[in-house]
Amino acid sequence: MIDEPVHTTKTYADLTAEERYFMASQWQLMWRKFKKHRLAYAALFLLGLLYFLAFTYEFWAPYGIDEQRLDYISVPPTSIHLFDQDGKFRGPFVYGLSGKINFDTFMRDYVEDQSQVFPLRFFAQGDEYYFWGAWKANLHFFSAGEGKIFLFGTDKLGRDLFSRTLAGSRISLTVGLIGVFLSFILGCLLGGISGYFGGTVDVLIQRLIEFAISIPTIPIWMALSAAVPNNWSSLQTYFAITLILSIIGWAGLARVVRGKLLELRENDYVMAAKVGGATDFQIILDHLLPGFMSYLIVNLTLAIPNMILGETALSFLGLGIRAPAVSWGVLIQDAQNVHSVATQPWMLIPGLMVILAVLLYNFLGDGMRDAADPYR
Amino acid sequence: MISYLIKRLLYMLVTIWMLSILVFIVIQLPPGDFLTSYIAAQSSQGTSVDQSQATMLRQAYGLDKSFPEQYFLWFSKFVQGDLGPSFQWQFRPVSDLLAERLPYTILLSLLTLIFTYLVAVPIGIYAATHQYSFADYALSVIGFAGLATPNFMLALILMYILFRYFGMSVGGLFSPEFVSAPWSLGKIEDLARHLLLPILVIGLGGTAGIIRVMRGTLLDELGKQYVITARAKGVPEGKLLFRYPVRVALNPIASTIGWQLPRIISGETITAIVLALPTTGPLLYGALISQDMFMSGSIVMILGILTLVGTLISDILLVVVDPRIRFERKS
Numbered sequence: 001m002i003d004e005p006v007h008t009t010k011t012y013a014d015l016t017a018e019e020r021y022f023m024a025s026q027w028q029l030m031w032r033k034f035k036k037h038r039l040a041y042a043a044l045f046l047l048g049l050l051y052f053l054a055f056t057y058e059f060w061a062p063y064g065i066d067e068q069r070l071d072y073i074s075v076p077p078t079s080i081h082l083f084d085q086d087g088k089f090r091g092p093f094v095y096g097l098s099g100k101i102n103f104d105t106f107m108r109d110y111v112e113d114q115s116q117v118f119p120l121r122f123f124a125q126g127d128e129y130y131f132w133g134a135w136k137a138n139l140h141f142f143s144a145g146e147g148k149i150f151l152f153g154t155d156k157l158g159r160d161l162f163s164r165t166l167a168g169s170r171i172s173l174t175v176g177l178i179g180v181f182l183s184f185i186l187g188c189l190l191g192g193i194s195g196y197f198g199g200t201v202d203v204l205i206q207r208l209i210e211f212a213i214s215i216p217t218i219p220i221w222m223a224l225s226a227a228v229p230n231n232w233s234s235l236q237t238y239f240a241i242t243l244i245l246s247i248i249g250w251a252g253l254a255r256v257v258r259g260k261l262l263e264l265r266e267n268d269y270v271m272a273a274k275v276g277g278a279t280d281f282q283i284i285l286d287h288l289l290p291g292f293m294s295y296l297i298v299n300l301t302l303a304i305p306n307m308i309l310g311e312t313a314l315s316f317l318g319l320g321i322r323a324p325a326v327s328w329g330v331l332i333q334d335a336q337n338v339h340s341v342a343t344q345p346w347m348l349i350p351g352l353m354v355i356l357a358v359l360l361y362n363f364l365g366d367g368m369r370d371a372a373d374p375y376r
Numbered sequence: 377m378i379s380y381l382i383k384r385l386l387y388m389l390v391t392i393w394m395l396s397i398l399v400f401i402v403i404q405l406p407p408g409d410f411l412t413s414y415i416a417a418q419s420s421q422g423t424s425v426d427q428s429q430a431t432m433l434r435q436a437y438g439l440d441k442s443f444p445e446q447y448f449l450w451f452s453k454f455v456q457g458d459l460g461p462s463f464q465w466q467f468r469p470v471s472d473l474l475a476e477r478l479p480y481t482i483l484l485s486l487l488t489l490i491f492t493y494l495v496a497v498p499i500g501i502y503a504a505t506h507q508y509s510f511a512d513y514a515l516s517v518i519g520f521a522g523l524a525t526p527n528f529m530l531a532l533i534l535m536y537i538l539f540r541y542f543g544m545s546v547g548g549l550f551s552p553e554f555v556s557a558p559w560s561l562g563k564i565e566d567l568a569r570h571l572l573l574p575i576l577v578i579g580l581g582g583t584a585g586i587i588r589v590m591r592g593t594l595l596d597e598l599g600k601q602y603v604i605t606a607r608a609k610g611v612p613e614g615k616l617l618f619r620y621p622v623r624v625a626l627n628p629i630a631s632t633i634g635w636q637l638p639r640i641i642s643g644e645t646i647t648a649i650v651l652a653l654p655t656t657g658p659l660l661y662g663a664l665i666s667q668d669m670f671m672s673g674s675i676v677m678i679l680g681i682l683t684l685v686g687t688l689i690s691d692i693l694l695v696v697v698d699p700r701i702r703f704e705r706k707s
Binding site: 215217218309318336348351354 | 387390391394395398399402403405406520521523524525526527528529532533535536539540546547634635637638639641642643645646649650660661664665667672675676679680683684687
């Protein structure tokens with residue numbers, strides 16, 4: 001009888017912390033380092049939350065996004081109270097609103113009517129909506145019952161800006177993801193070919209990369225999106241815009257891929273794979289790609305905010321996503337001149353959401369870069 | 377050096393040629409040509425277009441020819457400085473319209489570039505030498521905010537603040553009384569005052585990025601052995617800082633001057649639209665909306681060429697300044 005080799009029967013849970021550290025895979029090590037980066041960790045959590053809200057906004061929004069309320073035009077954000085004017089605790093509630101025409105501006109001024117108290121209700125019925133455009137429902141996370149609650153105020157058609165901002169996040173946040181995915185494919189493909197094969201192909205693709213990096217993006221983006229036909233549906237426009245954003249975005253990525261490949265292809269293990277008869281494609285995919293995957297992901301993360309900013313800028317100019325589709329850029333269109341910003345500053349809130357999302361992505365990317373760098 | 381120059385110049389010409397193809401495809405993308413849309417726009421206003429004039433223009437710009445022929449015609453005229461007519465502006469030559477605005481675009485871009493470096497480099501040095509101080513944290517927060525805020529948002533917010541708290545109405549590059557006045561000291565002063573806001577708005581994003589790079593590389597450099605050695609030998613701090621580490625840290629920044637230009641030109645375009653500046657941005661926007669193809673094509677081309685020429689100049693300067701690049705090219 002042959003002696004069985006001695007197996008350690010320890011499961012993962014039995015390992016000491018030190019043993020776990022030495023047995024951890026590359027990705028586990030990165031995750032450990034990443035968690036130490038508090039700001040990036042918090043950013044990851046918050047971004048997760050934003051995306052969750054974006055994908056289920058119909059439920060969190062108190063009103064339907066196209067629901068116009070002509071009695072409530074340009075209402076400033078509603079404040080939520082806990083104590084009424086007698087100092088009595090009433091739980092979260094809002095006061096009623098009464099509007100009065102101001103004959104100086106010919107706009108309605110809204111004041112809180114403190115005789116009406118509307119406690120907030122949770123999981124309440126409200127405007128009907130189609131969840132993901134498919135299931136009919138009318139359940140909302142919160143509502144003020146008979147009263148009105150406009151957390152971010154309303155626009156000039158009396159639509160609830162809070163609901164619309166939530167709805168806009170679906171397009172604004174996913175444009176970056178899909179755009180980056182397209183850039184990723186283009187960048188990997190062209191950068192990979194360039195870096196791996198070298199020679200004439202490399203020179204050609206290098207020129208192409210330099211070309212894409214050296215031209216100013218906004219004018220080209222503007223020209224391209226102005227060419228998107230007006231009669232396209234929202235969905236078609238959406239994909240056209242993401243495509244336009246990634247047409248420029250791939251170049252930076254291709255440069256990273258190429259640089260890393262040039263560095264890695266000199267390694268002995270590539271020679272070993274070649275001698276072993278692996279095809280070029282296999283070598284790139286199985287042996288080289290894992291070597292710089294972490295760099296790629298970091299670069300992708302840092303590319304997303306640029307796409308979000310690009311979409312916002314284009315939609316703000318009326319060249320990107322078009323109404324009735326809602327994105328953050330479309331929403332800030334209402335704040336296009338100093339007059340509307342001065343009278344309805346809350347119309348800038350969707351813009352603050354853009355800044356928040358971009359900041360979070362930058363924090364996340366910074367943390368990931370530190371985590372992926374083995375020398376830090 | 378000469379061969380490097382020639383090579384770079386050739387590359388730039390190839391890039392400009394590639395740009396021209398891209399631009400031509402883009403301006404041809406909308407269905408119909410500009411004459412069709414012009415005639416449609418005119419007849420919707422009740423005025424009919426002179427048929428002979430339409431035919432003449434159609435022939436002059438080869439709109440009846442095939443796509444490659446049209447491209448060749450357009451590009452060869454472009455190279456000769458004939459940018460075509462702008463139908464949106466009663467067929468005035470695009471080159472005339474651009475001549476009014478392009479100087480402001482160039483002025484604004486150059487000033488922003490200078491501003492970016494003048495502000496970012498000292499702040500970066502300060503942040504690195506005062507690491508983890510309050511000012512360092514405050515600057516990183518402002519820097520991050522600067523990176524994350526879209527140009528036009530910043531313009532809107534600053535406009536709001538200036539309007540609300542200082543009662544200033546901003547926008548344009550001149551006060552109304554100076555718009556059509558001849559050049560005078562007063563007009564220049566007025567222009568300078570109006571340029572401050574756009575420079576700040578366009579420059580902030582780039583400034584924030586440069587501060588981060590400057591701070592990072594300088595911190596790396598300050599930790600190196602030679603700095604410690606020099607300090608141990610009693611070199612005064614100021615001299616120690618500026619003699620080597622700052623110069624080394626300036627290098628990655630100098631080598632990416634070329635990357636600042638596309639950003640500035642992009643920012644300039646959109647900021648000018650919001651602030652109603654008499655630069656090429658609003659002109660491009662209007663041309664795109666009304667499918668004024670020679671106008672929009674020319675502007676995108678010229679903005680691209682401006683960027684490319686700027687990048688070339690900065691690259692050449694870099695070779696002159698940095699011996700390492702000079703020798704690397706030789707070997």
